Amino acid sequence: MRVRTPQPEALRDLLVARGATVSVDGPGQLVAGGVTTEQVGQAAAAGGVVLHEMRFERSNLEDIFLDLTGRKGDRS
16 A cells, blocks of 8 residues: 655554554655555544555566565566
8 A cells, every 4th residue: 555645754653553564665655564545544534644645556466576586677
């Protein structure tokens, strides 16, 4: 799940407290695992965090392979 917010640190803390894995993916952008869009929205609302975007993305087998082999972005 990708989330864009002007308050990434606050949202990260809220999600981690709920057992999610969270990494930073650029300014104001987080990637959260182990949570649903509903759970992210509820955590943000409870913490008063503004969300600009939430997007659930499914990985395909090629993306998973490239992530595991460290060749992300090298699709030649």
